Amino acid sequence: MTGLFPDMTSEDLLAHILASLEDDKAEEITTIDLRGKSSMADYMVVCSGRSTRQVSAISDKLRDRLKQDFGRTVRLEGKEQGDWVLIDAGDIIVHVFRPEVREFYQIEKMWMTPDNVTART
Template sequence: MQAEQLLKLVENELDERKAHQVTILDVRGKTSITDYMIVATATSTRHAKSLCDYVVEKIKENGLQPLGLEGELGSDWVLLDLGDVVLHVMTGQAREFYQLEKLWSVSGDQQSRQRV
């Protein structure tokens, strides 16, 4: 599956499961770790874990396996590594504190799109 197809699959699942403030960061050329990072806000720690669980279920239905999952129930930041796409699901408080979008954006080079 191409990176863009995987990105769309994850984005659709997050939309279906009511993730908030979904931001897609195109980090190609900035890191060799992944092509895209998705940052989404969850309403609670349980919601954060559930969002990642649903994404894992959906990608497995499409014949893929996640490379890693960090953060368990009760964590305010859950990271799901899908190779070409890395998903960060955070509570609002954690997202405000860590500000990943600022970390990965270069002044004048905002290669992201946000869906509220």
Template structure:
């Protein structure tokens, strides 16, 4: 009987996926699992933590977890290992950190409470332009 241990060494992809490739993988993953109200926010120049945030909603805790799992799966298919995944246990808000892209998957009530879109888009809108302006046409 052989006592040789099998050692698995994690490897970073050469070269690592670009931000555009990561965003495309995240878009495909959230579309595949039918996430709701997906929003991408460019946060370059606002924080050094990431370049882009993707925020999506799930219809239940199971859906939120499934969306986050799909994002991780699509990222791994690119050769990108998530730096961290937080909140899977409760699955009301799951954060998937892909480095330059951070994905927040939330239940609608949690998303409304924390209002990340408003927080990260302050100052992006031109003065006098209402974000809901186009919704009143009907």
């Protein structure tokens, strides 16, 4: 990985992202290991916020923490609506959903196999 922290692994970045999500009270945090399954990222993280306001806040705070702590600029998609925000952090893709939208799309089911999912409540 390049940038301010060239020795940072995707696992280090994942740990930072998970801590940020937990700090902001994201719910049903699920980590999907994509290594060897997709070239788009090493991990996908899916979580929920209780409202559009919380989904937006979780996304903003994660973006700000990654910028402040690692000098990493991430892209946000969908923040204006607040139903589903995609955060592209390079090696990690984060999806933050309102619960109803997450249930509708069931994005985890597209990528899950018994050996590549870690869930947190």
